[in-house]
Amino acid sequence: MSAPLCLLVPVTGEVAELEPLLQDLRHVTQAGDMLVFACAGPLRSRDRDPARRVRLLVEMGEFPAGVRLHAVSLQAPLAWESLIEIGLPEFSGPDALPECVLLLSQEARVEPNALLPLRRVMSEVSPPDLVTSATVGLSEEEVAAPFPLAFSRALIEGARPRADGRTGMPGLLHHLLSQATRHRVLDLPAAPLPSPGAGLAQALAALSAEGPEAYDWVLSHLPAFCAGATPGARAVMAPVLSSANLPLPSTAPATPALAGRAMLRVWRGGAHAHRMPLAYDALAPLWEGQIQLDYTPEQADLLAIAHPLDALALAPDVAEAVARGVPAMLLSEEPFWDTLFSPDPLADRITLPASVMGEMRLHQVNHHRSGIFDFERIPYYLLTDPRFLRAYREHFARNARIDAMDWAAAWGDRPADLVFMAERREERFHDIDIPEGGILGLCAWRTRLALACENAERLGASWQGGDTRFALEDWHLDKMTRLDGHARLLSAVENTRQPLYISEKIFDAFACGALPIYMGGPGHGIHRLELPEASWMDLWGADEQTGKARIMATLQKGADWTAYAAAQRRLAELFNDTEIAVRERVRIVGALRHELARAVDAGPA
Incomplete structure (x- = not known):
């Protein structure tokens, strides 16, 4: 029988998009083959476990008997340099890794008989470390989609972490690049370019020293390889970059690549x-x-x-x-x-x-x-403590049962017209404006607005004296208890207007049955909540006097209670779906690990 293969497929998009590739693989796989689907990064799947969703798809595919199926959930988007190591764990025993690993993109299509030449070559006594179209005797016109890169199990083992915890990935990349340049594999449109980390930079630097032909190849490909490269990677490439007369920022020497570190x-x-x-x-x-x-x-x-x-x-x-x-x-x-x-x-x-x-x-x-804070449905801060989600689940489930007419009636029963519950900060240095980041300091503006509204209740230690919220056993429970059903309008203005920053404030206002006062504006993440615009007051662009006038007008005429009731139902759906919170937390941790690994790979700032 011809040699079995391991087909490694990074899954980075919609899980359902795998179906065309799975249809092809049903016809080209055989007993002994291994399929590994590495679900990397935040997938747009509603399934809590993307790997489970992939596994179900694969298991329904009626593959030949003896084909081994694996789906692995990885918590962050992975660089090419670490995908092989982390996506292929230490398979052993009945799940031993085949001699040849083929990297397939999720969008690849595999023609019938396309893998036969590869199996033939890998059945030889001394199979090559890297298999290209030239290795299997195919012309460029005959190259099928699965032949960007294929490599031996020996190379995978060479990329495992060494005793000092570093990886051998730069050595593996150097070998792959050396072979690929000779066979022009990396010039093919289908070839996956490794990510521009320090490991790739080390491999390119080593390759450039192999001779004039390799050096010229590296220089000709620098624009593609250095696009978005980290300073650490550029520092490793300093000699080559200098020879190519490319601009090189001043950076500290890079540390060896750690993207593949297990911990x-x-x-x-x-x-x-x-x-x-x-x-x-x-x-x-x-x-x-x-x-x-x-x-x-x-x-x-x-x-x-x-x-x-x-x-x-x-x-x-x-x-x-x-x-x-x-x-x-x-x-x-x-x-x-x-x-x-x-x-x-x-x-x-x-x-x-x-x-x-x-x-x-x-x-x-x-x-x-950072993408850590680039939320999809629930903002970052609400996911750091379970008490927020518990409180909102209870309050919004109650509020969703109240219709527009009942909200209008409750408005007249509120003890207070308007409440501000935030630190009193009047210093002008808080009036920060960074337009290129969409950032505004709001502490002093919010304080001036609270002082301008004579009929407002101003709560908190900085207004009334006494202990701060940090002296309380549960400051959030205290706030919700004090304000539930208390005010018609409640300030939810943040300390800082930053497009992706949303704290608990606006959710507290809705949960307590008040109309929130906020500063959002174009491009702000508040619009990702998809709440009716009439269900909250956006004071974007208003000074304190204009803001006061809009508040007084709303107190006089009331709110759009149909929109407000719809917002309450929308929030009840959001916080009642625990899968949304799970997916957001998985996304946060994936982005967090990516940031940490990126900094370690880049070396000192």
């Missing part, structure tokens, strides 16, 4: 370490086996702080780790901190004043820079 070791510290994506028990189970926390700075792959001011209180061992080249990251979940204390909230890398070392360079990950 990322992270030190987190500072007074605000409890306020970062790595801090929440609600997310932690999803990164188990991928991210490990609370290493010492000496042991860690990455150092993480949550607030720019935390750099001023770092211990000497952190400074020593930075000096040795351990990359550092500002992992911020709070745009309010970014706008006040980051030197540039829009930058990928920043310099902060720091204790011991004077200053330090950091990778910056925040709402503007």
Whole structure:
């Protein structure tokens, strides 16, 4: 019998789009073949487990007896350099990996008999490490879709993590590139270009040293390979880039690529370490086996702080780790901190004043820079603590049963016309405007609006004195209890207007039966909730006097209660569907691991 094959298919789009490829594979697979579907990144499937959905699709496909089927859920979009290693775990025993691995795109089509030449070559006594169209004796006109790259199991083993935890992926890439350039595989339109990480850069740099022909090939392909390359990758390629007269930013030397590491070791510290994506028990189970926390700075792959001011209180061992080249990251979940204390909230890398070392360079990950906060249905902050979802599920289920007429009647029974419950901050330095990021500081504007509205209740320690909310056992429960059914209008204005930042405030207002006052505007994530525009008040573009006039007019004429009732039903559906929250949390952790791995691969900022 001809040699069995392992067909590795990264699934990055709609799961149902696999059906054409599955139809083809039914006719070309045979006993002993292995199909591995690596479900990478946030899939647009309603199934909680994309791998399970793929597995069901495959199992319904009536493949030949003896074909082994595997579907693996991966929690983040993966670079080509690490897909092979992570997508093909240590198969053994009856599931041993075949000698040849073929990388197929999800959109590939496989002609009948297309795999026969490949099986013939891999049945030889000493099969090649890399199989190209030339290896199997096909002309370019005869090249079928499955022949961008195929490679041996030996090369896969060479990419496994070494004893020091690093991967052999740059060596594997170098070999693949060396072979592929000789056979012009990478010039084919169907060829998948490896992602421009440090591992690829090391492979290209090594390839360029093999001789004039290889060097010329690398130079001719630099525009494609360096598009979007990280500074760490560009630093590895510095000699080649310089020879090609391409611009090279000033960067620190890159560390070896770690994208394929099974576990990322992270030190987190500072007074605000409890306020970062790595801090929440609600997310932690999803990164188990991928991210490990609370290493010492000496042991860690990455150092993480949550607030720019935390750099001023770092211990000497952190400074020593930075000096040795351990990359550092500002992992911020709070745009309010970014706008006040980051030197540039829009930058990928920043310099902060720091204790011991004077200053330090950091990778910056925040709402503007990262997909962690780029929510689909439920904003990031609501997913960090289960109490938010529990409270909203209960309140919106109740509210959804109230019709428009009953909302209109309840409006007249509210004890208060208008409530502001937020910090009093009058300082003008809060009036920040960063138009290129769509960012506005709203603390002082919100305070001026509250002072302009004479009939408003102004609640909280900064207005009334007493303890702050952080002294309460459950500040959110206290807020919901105090405000439920209390006000006609409730301010939900954020500390900062940032397009992807939505806190609990507007959901609290709806849950308590008040009409929310908000500052959204064009391009703001609030519109992703698909709530009727008339169900909340958007003060985008208004100064405090204009805002006051609109508030007074609404108090006098009332609201569109049909739209308001529809919004309540919409929110009840959103928070009653637990699958939505699960998918959002999976998306968050996938994006988080991607950011951490990217920083580690890039090296010091």
